[in-house]
Amino acid sequence: MERIDKTKLPQHIAVIMDGNGRWARIHSVSRIEGHRKGSESVRDIVRTCREIGIKYLTLYAFSVENWLRPATEVRALMGLLEKFLRSELQEMQDSDIRLMAIGDIEGLSRGVKKVLREAIEKTSENKGMVLNLALSYGGRDEIVEATKRILKDSNAGKITHEDITKEIFSDYLYTSGMPDPDLLIRTSGEYRLSNFLLWQSAYTEFYFTDTLWPDFRGEKLIKAIADYQNRERRFGLTSDQS
Helix, strand or coil: CCCCCCCCCCCEEEEECCCHHHHHHHCCCCHHHHHHHHHHHHHHHHHHHHHHCCCEEEEEEEEHHHHHCCHHHHHHHHHHHHHHHHHHHHHHHHCCEEEEEECCHHHCCHHHHHHHHHHHHHCCCCCCEEEEEEEEECHHHHHHHHHHHHHHHHHCCCCCHHHCCHHHHHHCCCCCCCCCCCEEEECCCCCCCCCCCCCCCCCCEEEECCCCHHHCCHHHHHHHHHHHHCCCCCCCCCCCCC
16 A cells, blocks of 8 residues: 655545446446445545545535436435435544535435435534535536625625635635645546536646546545645745745
């Protein structure tokens, strides 16, 4: 296994969990079984992040575009999500993990909303790590919603156009209060953001791997972090300045 420097960990890791369907096809099982196997990777990655000291982990669990998938698959995904939240709540409590969610939460199924809100409430005082699920999430939608909220506050006299800065705009995003991701990982060999954290990823380091999500476990996460630690993050400065 790769060795990493725990004094130079990314504070926030974001993951586009891609490849469940392809994994299912390769293994001649249903797509739902691929998603179920992918949930095992979620469990392993969350545990690994907690063990090594990652403070924020954001997982792209269900995009706004995913609603366009066949209704049977969407229902199965909602069922798997509800089951996962129920089964992992105690471990989140035991591991001091706070659950949060971003996206159009109201659009989720009634069962998922109920269990999600309960888990968020019950873990709200936990301090060890934040597990942030992007659900019914789209980066462009997030920016549009932030703009609407700014306009609403402007019309109410709470803010003027002169008040708006990059920092103020960030406060209107779903991720308000969270640091931007330092490292974004995408599995399955695809090289695009797919409408994920568009604003927040301006200076994020990207890591792409051909590994399909159900096969992406702790040792592969460590490899991604080791790669990240070998990079020089300059944020527009020269090497000498940074």
